[in-house]
Amino acid sequence: ETGVTQSPTHLIKTRGQQVTLRCSSQSGHNTVSWYQQALGQGPQFIFQYYREEENGRGNFPPRFSGLQFPNYSSELNVNALELDDSALYLCASRQMTRTYNSPLHFGNGTRLTVT
């Protein structure tokens, strides 16, 4: 069973630039979520994709956008980077069920530093 993989592991960008982070879901999972974890804090929900459509979004501005592909892999795009975007970005996948008891399976994250 292949777990969730993210790339790159580290990234340094300049304020105002754009960034794309990538994620491959765990095999058999059809739902992918993205979280932002600032230093010393818990993960904050950015959005979730199911069947290639966004079906849930947290309190993040539109410059945070995403895609889910037919093979359930996903991208997180952030435009007009700000210093406060510096964080660990976590991708998580799960199998969507009618109940809500399926746990998230996380990748190891991408550490983004904005200077």
Add this chain to the structure above:
Amino acid sequence: AQSVAQPEDQVNVAEGNPLTVKCTYSVSGNPYLFWYVQYPNRGLQFLLKYITGDNLVKGSYGFEAEFNKSQTSFHLKKPSALVSDSALYFCAVRDSVNNDMRFGAGTRLTVKP
């Protein structure tokens, strides 16, 4: 909105002693509660979950959690701590409206030899 709170930033225990990491929740409707652990420079790993049923939930690595509806708590426990249990622990609740998982701020557990 659903939320969880972890009242302790840091918990220190001696190896071999029992450990408890506290979590309280605030939900409307049935709570779907989870515990995750995070090691340095890694993603979160699922430990256990409460959906319905027995109030004592058993999970990975010898951890268990006790669901208490009257106290709205879901404390993580282990009878005998190991040095390798030292990590950051997160309590979380599923928000069925937004389809997201809401995490607490985390508790850093340090187990000393």
